[in-house]
Amino acid sequence: MHPGTGLQVRLRRAEPFALDVEFEAPAGAITALFGPSGSGKSTVLRAIAGLQSMDVARVACGGATWHDTATGLATPPHRRPVGFVFQDYALFPHLTVREQLALSLGHRPPAERPARIDSLLQLVHLEALGDRRPSALSGGQQQRAALARALARDPAVLLLDEPFAAVDWALRESLRQELVRLQRALSLTIVLVTHDFEDVAKLASHLVVLEDGIVTASGSVESLTGRNAVPGVSGLREPAVAFDARVEAHEAERQLTVIAAGDLRLEVPAIAAPVGAPVRMQLAAREVILASRRPEGLSLHNVVEAEVLAIEPAAHAALRLVHLRVGATRLLSLVTVDAARKLELAQGKPVLALVKAVAIEAFA
Amino acid sequence: MDWTALGLSLRLGLVTVGLLLPLSFVLARWLAFGRFRGRGLVEALVALPLILPPTVVGFYLLVAFGRGSPVGAAFEALFGQPLVFSFEGLVLASLLVNLPFAVQPMQNALAAIPQNVRDAARCCGLSPLQAVRSVELPLALPGIATAAVLTFAHTLGEFGVVLMVGGSIPGETRTISIAIYDRVQAFDEPAAGAMALVLLVIAVAALAVTNALARRAGRRD
Numbered sequence: 001m002h003p004g005t006g007l008q009v010r011l012r013r014a015e016p017f018a019l020d021v022e023f024e025a026p027a028g029a030i031t032a033l034f035g036p037s038g039s040g041k042s043t044v045l046r047a048i049a050g051l052q053s054m055d056v057a058r059v060a061c062g063g064a065t066w067h068d069t070a071t072g073l074a075t076p077p078h079r080r081p082v083g084f085v086f087q088d089y090a091l092f093p094h095l096t097v098r099e100q101l102a103l104s105l106g107h108r109p110p111a112e113r114p115a116r117i118d119s120l121l122q123l124v125h126l127e128a129l130g131d132r133r134p135s136a137l138s139g140g141q142q143q144r145a146a147l148a149r150a151l152a153r154d155p156a157v158l159l160l161d162e163p164f165a166a167v168d169w170a171l172r173e174s175l176r177q178e179l180v181r182l183q184r185a186l187s188l189t190i191v192l193v194t195h196d197f198e199d200v201a202k203l204a205s206h207l208v209v210l211e212d213g214i215v216t217a218s219g220s221v222e223s224l225t226g227r228n229a230v231p232g233v234s235g236l237r238e239p240a241v242a243f244d245a246r247v248e249a250h251e252a253e254r255q256l257t258v259i260a261a262g263d264l265r266l267e268v269p270a271i272a273a274p275v276g277a278p279v280r281m282q283l284a285a286r287e288v289i290l291a292s293r294r295p296e297g298l299s300l301h302n303v304v305e306a307e308v309l310a311i312e313p314a315a316h317a318a319l320r321l322v323h324l325r326v327g328a329t330r331l332l333s334l335v336t337v338d339a340a341r342k343l344e345l346a347q348g349k350p351v352l353a354l355v356k357a358v359a360i361e362a363f364a
Numbered sequence: 365m366d367w368t369a370l371g372l373s374l375r376l377g378l379v380t381v382g383l384l385l386p387l388s389f390v391l392a393r394w395l396a397f398g399r400f401r402g403r404g405l406v407e408a409l410v411a412l413p414l415i416l417p418p419t420v421v422g423f424y425l426l427v428a429f430g431r432g433s434p435v436g437a438a439f440e441a442l443f444g445q446p447l448v449f450s451f452e453g454l455v456l457a458s459l460l461v462n463l464p465f466a467v468q469p470m471q472n473a474l475a476a477i478p479q480n481v482r483d484a485a486r487c488c489g490l491s492p493l494q495a496v497r498s499v500e501l502p503l504a505l506p507g508i509a510t511a512a513v514l515t516f517a518h519t520l521g522e523f524g525v526v527l528m529v530g531g532s533i534p535g536e537t538r539t540i541s542i543a544i545y546d547r548v549q550a551f552d553e554p555a556a557g558a559m560a561l562v563l564l565v566i567a568v569a570a571l572a573v574t575n576a577l578a579r580r581a582g583r584r585d
């Protein structure tokens with residue numbers, strides 16, 4: 001990736017609460033800004049859009065500087081090519097969906113706009129509802145309208161503030177899938193604010209953890225979860241690894257799909273994605289059983305040769321969190337102290353990791 | 365029936381609405397969105413004509429517009445006629461006493477627009493002025509219409525301030541309210557009754573319009 005093409009953010013503010021943040025969101029990827037409420041995530045997002053003043057700020061995107069307090073440069077919000085999806089969507093109540101999109105197309109020649117509106121509506125599956133006002137749309141439809149309006153600007157970066165917080169669980173899953181589809185299709189650069197780690201695990205490839213206005217960790221989701229190194233949440237959420245994989249093969253007869261991430265190959269219940277398609281995997285540490293010998297007569301699909309990298313205390317005194325390596329891919333396994341002793345687990349020791357197919361969450 | 369007085373009243377109402385609405389929108393927007401010290405004081409000053417007796421307002425305006433005052437002297441130097449007891453003086457007085465009727469409905473309507481919606485307008489690429497035109501004005505429209513109706517109706521009915529500042533010069537400052545008073549003084553009850561009925565009808569129509577607008581604004585959310 002070209003270093004100058006992503007979004008670079010450096011913000012500092014003393015009042016009303018201290019904020020000191022620096023991170024980079026790579027181009028063409030989803031970066032999650034993750035942290036508890038009140039950690040300053042939304043403030044950071046607003047500052048990127050130019051809606052929030054800062055004592056010290058440097059915001060640059062795609063080689064263009066938008067904000068630099070050192071030189072006094074501050075591009076106003078309407079001149080920054082950002083698409084902003086607000087938590088409550090902030091649709092204009094007096095305008096139809098088409099009119100909202102038209103309003104965001106000021107940068108395109110008037111002759112192009114109607115066709116562009118049509119294609120945007122198609123992109124978010126709202127073709128039939130373009131002439132409705134927001135009050136006549138369901139929550140999910142409003143979210144898609146807000147997404148289309150943000151995309152209408154042809155943004156260099158798409159900013160999403162808790163985009164799934166206002167929809168129920170069942171809808172959340174399909175909206176996540178839609179977002180992933182759009183992101184891949186348009187190779188969008190996205191910064192997503194969330195306090196739900198599910199969003200991180202299923203959507204983001206990069207993670208910035210924010211606590212009390214300070215970045216406590218940042219890096220790829222795979223490396224941070226693989227090392228169980230997501231601070232602030234490690235104690236709250238179960239240890240689990242999230243990583244990117246590909247569909248390697250479908251075994252139609254057995255109703256299984258083989259996915260691969262580096263040297264790691266896993267069989268999972270059949271997923272509807274073509275061979276070669278990227279999938280996001282999530283595997284909780286408690287679902288990974290360790291063995292010293294290959295077991296027989298089990299309903300098990302996945303027996304993976306792994307190497308113990310480290311053993312660390314877990315939240316519960318009677319448990320240990322075992323860090324494993326399969327090629328370059330990391331796994332975590334939660335075992336009892338007793339089991340760790342029986343298996344004589346130690347750093348560098350080869351073990352077999354046993355994983356039920358249904359324990360693996362694959363997100364295509 | 366004093367048609368000249370009715371015509372003058374309608375003209376005063378329209379001129380007041382025409383001048384006051386844009387000025388009040390700017391003031392209402394500043395009060396609704398601005399963050400500054402002394403907002404409470406400005407709001408109190410705007411509301412003052414609501415509670416001050418019209419004769420008191422009229423008295424102060426008379427003093428302020430008089431030939432000896434800076435405002436009165438400046439006006440006379442520019443236009444060669446005194447400000448008091450003129451239509452122009454009446455307009456100026458009308459603008460001031462109607463300030464709360466114009467500002468408050470618009471301020472409430474603007475303050476009801478969520479911050480996120482105004483931010484979204486900017487993020488859609490609209491300049492501050494375009495955001496006012498395409499988002500704030502349409503969303504505040506019921507409030508603006510209410511302000512217009514209230515201002516117009518109130519101008520037609522204003523008596524004390526008009527009498528103090530304008531007197532009762534036919535075709536210049538004798539509004540329909542003053543004319544009604546004149547007719548009653550002259551024991552011409554039929555004429556007073558006819559004009560009172562005209563004002564009653566206008567007032568009822570104004571209330572009907574504002575209520576309808578308020579209901580429409582309520583439905584949209």
